[in-house]
Amino acid sequence: xxxxxxxxxxxxxxxxxxxxxxxxxxxAPASPGEGQVLLRTIWLSLDPYMRGRMSDAPSYAAPVPIxxxxxxxxxxxxxxxxxxxxxxxxxxxxxxxxxxxxxxDGKGLVKVDPKLAPISTAVGVLGMPGMTAYVxxxxxxxxxxxxxxxxxxxxxxxxxxxxxxxxxKGARAIGIAGGKDKCDYVKRELGFDDCLDHRDPELAAxxxxxxxxxxxxxxxxxxxxxFDAVFPLLNPFARVPVCGLIAHYNDTEAKPPPWAGVLxxxxxxxxxxxxxxxxxxxxxRHADFLRDMSSWVREGKVKYREFVTEGLENAPSAFMGLLKxxxxxxxxxxxxxxxxxx
Amino acid sequence: xxxxxxxxxxxxxxxxxxxxxxxxxxxAPASPGEGQVLLRTIWLSLDPYMRGRMSDAPSYAAPVPIxxxxxxxxxxxxxxxxxxxxxxxxxxxxxxxxxxxxxxDGKGLVKVDPKLAPISTAVGVLGMPGMTAYVxxxxxxxxxxxxxxxxxxxxxxxxxxxxxxxxxKGARAIGIAGGKDKCDYVKRELGFDDCLDHRDPELAAxxxxxxxxxxxxxxxxxxxxxFDAVFPLLNPFARVPVCGLIAHYNDTEAKPPPWAGVLxxxxxxxxxxxxxxxxxxxxxRHADFLRDMSSWVREGKVKYREFVTEGLENAPSAFMGLLKxxxxxxxxxxxxxxxxxx
Numbered sequence: 001x002x003x004x005x006x007x008x009x010x011x012x013x014x015x016x017x018x019x020x021x022x023x024x025x026x027x028a029p030a031s032p033g034e035g036q037v038l039l040r041t042i043w044l045s046l047d048p049y050m051r052g053r054m055s056d057a058p059s060y061a062a063p064v065p066i067x068x069x070x071x072x073x074x075x076x077x078x079x080x081x082x083x084x085x086x087x088x089x090x091x092x093x094x095x096x097x098x099x100x101x102x103x104x105d106g107k108g109l110v111k112v113d114p115k116l117a118p119i120s121t122a123v124g125v126l127g128m129p130g131m132t133a134y135v136x137x138x139x140x141x142x143x144x145x146x147x148x149x150x151x152x153x154x155x156x157x158x159x160x161x162x163x164x165x166x167x168x169k170g171a172r173a174i175g176i177a178g179g180k181d182k183c184d185y186v187k188r189e190l191g192f193d194d195c196l197d198h199r200d201p202e203l204a205a206x207x208x209x210x211x212x213x214x215x216x217x218x219x220x221x222x223x224x225x226x227f228d229a230v231f232p233l234l235n236p237f238a239r240v241p242v243c244g245l246i247a248h249y250n251d252t253e254a255k256p257p258p259w260a261g262v263l264x265x266x267x268x269x270x271x272x273x274x275x276x277x278x279x280x281x282x283x284x285r286h287a288d289f290l291r292d293m294s295s296w297v298r299e300g301k302v303k304y305r306e307f308v309t310e311g312l313e314n315a316p317s318a319f320m321g322l323l324k325x326x327x328x329x330x331x332x333x334x335x336x337x338x339x340x341x342x
Numbered sequence: 343x344x345x346x347x348x349x350x351x352x353x354x355x356x357x358x359x360x361x362x363x364x365x366x367x368x369x370a371p372a373s374p375g376e377g378q379v380l381l382r383t384i385w386l387s388l389d390p391y392m393r394g395r396m397s398d399a400p401s402y403a404a405p406v407p408i409x410x411x412x413x414x415x416x417x418x419x420x421x422x423x424x425x426x427x428x429x430x431x432x433x434x435x436x437x438x439x440x441x442x443x444x445x446x447d448g449k450g451l452v453k454v455d456p457k458l459a460p461i462s463t464a465v466g467v468l469g470m471p472g473m474t475a476y477v478x479x480x481x482x483x484x485x486x487x488x489x490x491x492x493x494x495x496x497x498x499x500x501x502x503x504x505x506x507x508x509x510x511k512g513a514r515a516i517g518i519a520g521g522k523d524k525c526d527y528v529k530r531e532l533g534f535d536d537c538l539d540h541r542d543p544e545l546a547a548x549x550x551x552x553x554x555x556x557x558x559x560x561x562x563x564x565x566x567x568x569f570d571a572v573f574p575l576l577n578p579f580a581r582v583p584v585c586g587l588i589a590h591y592n593d594t595e596a597k598p599p600p601w602a603g604v605l606x607x608x609x610x611x612x613x614x615x616x617x618x619x620x621x622x623x624x625x626x627r628h629a630d631f632l633r634d635m636s637s638w639v640r641e642g643k644v645k646y647r648e649f650v651t652e653g654l655e656n657a658p659s660a661f662m663g664l665l666k667x668x669x670x671x672x673x674x675x676x677x678x679x680x681x682x683x684x
Contacts, residue, residue, distance in 0.1 A: 052611075059611040060578065223606055236402065242610045254603030261596030263605070264565055267618040268584045269394075269401040274616045276609040 006099035133161035145170030305329030487512030647671030
């Protein structure tokens with residue numbers, strides 16, 4: 001048995017996480033007990049929500065304890081099984097965190113069929129980020145044909161799916177992304193109607209130009225200057241699914257935004273809907289999501305891009321980069337080879 | 343034919359409306375032309391939304407022009423008819439504004455059956471305010487048995503219905519009202535579980551005490567200090583239908599509220615729904631509303647109280663009082679006798 005490695009939370013970050021907030025430990029993976037399986041991580045998914053788990057501010061989920069393994073979704077291989085539901089060699093999706101090996105009693109493990117799609121998609125377009133886009137956009141955003149949908153982080157795992165699903169539903173999709181390369185990709189490869197650079201000092205004016213009929217759905221995953229630019233353009237009856245606020249995750253103080261004094265007045269006069277959600281709130285839609293999204297991916301209607309960091313030891317730097325938009329596409333860490341040669 | 347009187351908008355108020363913002367004019371009511379009816383106003387309804395119509399800030403409805411008749415709902419008698427759908431003596435509900443007489447082509451007139459309920463209820467519990475409570479609470483608030491519903495202006499036309507409907511649905515109803523008499527009425531007559539005085543400097547602490555399991559639905563019709571006290575108590579998945587912000591209607595500047603810097607974070611982590619609406623957004627529910635509400639009123643499950651000001655010339659002072667909570671129950675103006683003796 002190879003030696004195991006894991007990344008634990010060394011200290012709670014103040015502002016931006018720094019390398020010393022993480023610690024890499026070695027451990028000896030245990031043999032599975034009765035009913036257990038031993039998993040070897042192939043792909044680790046890095047996602048912005050993990051910043052919240054590093055903090056002990058009140059949230060929808062308990063924080064990672066100091067010294068605890070960083071949380072996260074993974075695609076793993078069953079390398080030993082005392083559980084009749086899983087065989088050695090099975091590929092599964094599991095929330096086993098930032099580590100090379102994990103024991104599981106089988107609860108929460110979802111089998112992944114390697115013939116259907118690359119297994120990494122089980123934590124990407126066919127996994128949590130894809131489903132976040134699907135349920136947030138369709139259950140709360142409810143885009144209608146001809147409406148305008150705006151989403152930031154448009155080259156990322158969630159944003160890219162939001163815009164492409166909006167297009168499938170007949171809406172106009174306007175993306176916002178960091179830099180020319182990402183914007184070009186969003187327009188040319190993903191087929192958004194337009195994509196603007198959030199670093200552009202003229203963002204507000206350009207967004208207004210790109211949305212001549214206003215904004216009907218704003219899928220909120222960033223906050224900050226993007227929402228400030230979006231807010232005055234929201235149409236009557238606009239819907240704002242709120243799934244993330246990455247621009248604020250490293251905030252050390254809560255500053256009143258420019259729209260603070262007029263938010264509720266606008267909610268009233270424009271009859272806005274602002275609604276927070278997390279993907280598990282819509283767990284009942286999982287079968288619909290898998291059916292629709294896998295066929296859209298197969299038909300080329302939803303494309304995705306992966307951004308792979310090699311080696312678990314590089315997960316902390318990759319995660320710090322993700323919070324600054326250094327990734328280009330779904331951020332993955334390749335923790336081990338696809339097929340175990342050991 | 344009696345001389346007609348009307349109240350017109352003399353100037354747009356800055357802050358609180360003052361008597362000189364209104365002007366009373368006399369006019370000679372015209373005879374109905376082909377297809378028209380002449381209406382004599384019996385009851386004029388005064389409602390907080392009218393403050394918005396006096397302003398030319400962007401809203402869901404066009405402002406009353408300077409010199410124009412103040413808008414409003416009324417219950418009126420048809421005193422002359424050239425329209426086969428209406429007979430002399432019919433009682434109708436109409437949006438004819440602050441005046442003693444009005445011509446109508448019949449569009450938008452709704453016949454009122456005086457045998458079913460006092461005709462004044464057509465602009466009260468069985469009219470726009472009652473329906474505002476019904477659709478906002480049931481379509482957006484969706485209270486479940488055992489949940490806690492909070493509403494301000496709880497002795498008023500909308501708030502009193504919100505709390506009583508919440509109780510019918512098995513929820514706890516906590517009211518907020520201005521002063522001991524109103525609070526006593528809300529608790530003893532209307533059967534709310536509790537009612538707090540918004541002037542109490544300990545409002546926030548007392549609201550927390552009255553809502554030991556937090557707040558699941560906050561029906562927002564006031565804003566200001568009440569929402570500031572409610573905000574930290576909102577439970578995960580809480581719903582906030584926003585139907586009015588009377589505490590802000592006379593604001594001359596938009597100040598960032600205390601929760602401004604953390605609103606969106608709370609929307610996300612608690613998965614809140616904040617949604618503005620006006621009653622006409624749910625026009626399709628009118629038949630359901632009338633059926634349910636009239637049976638609840640008949641069964642004594644929904645009680646209401648009217649606050650009557652005599653004479654159209656007193657409508658401006660009654661309206662200025664309404665904005666300060668001087669009314670106790672649904673604010674009406676008796677413009678003319680129930681039965682025309684002329």
